[in-house]
Amino acid sequence: MAKQSAGTEIERLISLLARLPGLGHRSARKAALTLIKRRSDLLEPLAAALNEAAAKIITCGTCGNIDTVNPCTICSDPRRDQTLIVVVEEIADLWALERAGVVTSLYHVLGGHLSPLDGIGPEQLSIGDLVERAAPPVTEVLLALNATVEGQSTAHYLTEQLQGHGVRVTRLAHGVPIGGELDYLDEGTLAAAIKSRRTL
């Protein structure tokens, strides 16, 4: 930025905000102005919430979720099905499944997907921990990875690693999403939907 009238403090705030996903430099400027205008009801609470998050939020040593306790509230909930582990790439995926309320068992967050070009191999993901967890009482590992090339090749690698551990390895179904229009779907999805067709 060429000139800025509010000095280095606000430039620094803007450049940090611009590093958040979803905020470009222009929206970071707007966000900074909004924060400064609404000091007591937005800027100060946000600073406090960030400090509190830094102080309290920790990663669950078992599943990789974030929480204020370790193990996290999901891992330590005895009402959850202890025989099924749902494997996701990112914490955001875990949250999406929790919001949908469709999983009543345990999770395992890999921390991403295999991506040799980006230097992300099995050691960079929590694959060893998953293989260790794949023991009684666990009987099934559901690979809820993204239906992308990287997600699917990661699923392939995990399937190999989990062989011989006495657990069933499953994946999510592919098909037409609810509300989806055939006209807008790709060939791969249509092929999967036809291959896995069900009798009515």
Added chain:
Amino acid sequence: MAKQSAGTEIERLISLLARLPGLGHRSARKAALTLIKRRSDLLEPLAAALNEAAAKIITCGTCGNIDTVNPCTICSDPRRDQTLIVVVEEIADLWALERAGVVTSLYHVLGGHLSPLDGIGPEQLSIGDLVERAAPPVTEVLLALNATVEGQSTAHYLTEQLQGHGVRVTRLAHGVPIGGELDYLDEGTLAAAIKSRRTL
């Protein structure tokens, strides 16, 4: 949100981030996760920058700009033309003009535009201060307001208020923006561009 696994701390962080312009609830969740993942190089510096902004940034008592000093560095810069005041609606507009480097005089930030439906009358804007400043050595007040209905009705009101104060009241030129294609411009802009045409 139905269920969230990281407790109230992260829910609070997400709901505060979601109040920033440009971030919806979904992108606020992604931003919160990014912050927590990158604790030392993003979360903690952002918290510090917010605290510093809250402690140091003040509004200029003369023009309404924000800065760490009062009067701000623009108002107290003797090299700036003291005879012209450029009136803008918001601080972001002042920044845009400063970035463009096209103003070498003083500013006055109104704090918005007249909007009776939203309860924003002349008292809610810094119009009284502007009228007070419209005295020698000031000889011209340039109304650099948005070319919207609200901006233009505010300009009309300001023109009336500034009458009899011995200052010339001017506005920005309307016309085809540089790089603009006629095909994409509205009637009003085209009409203004034709009416104010220049001899080559």
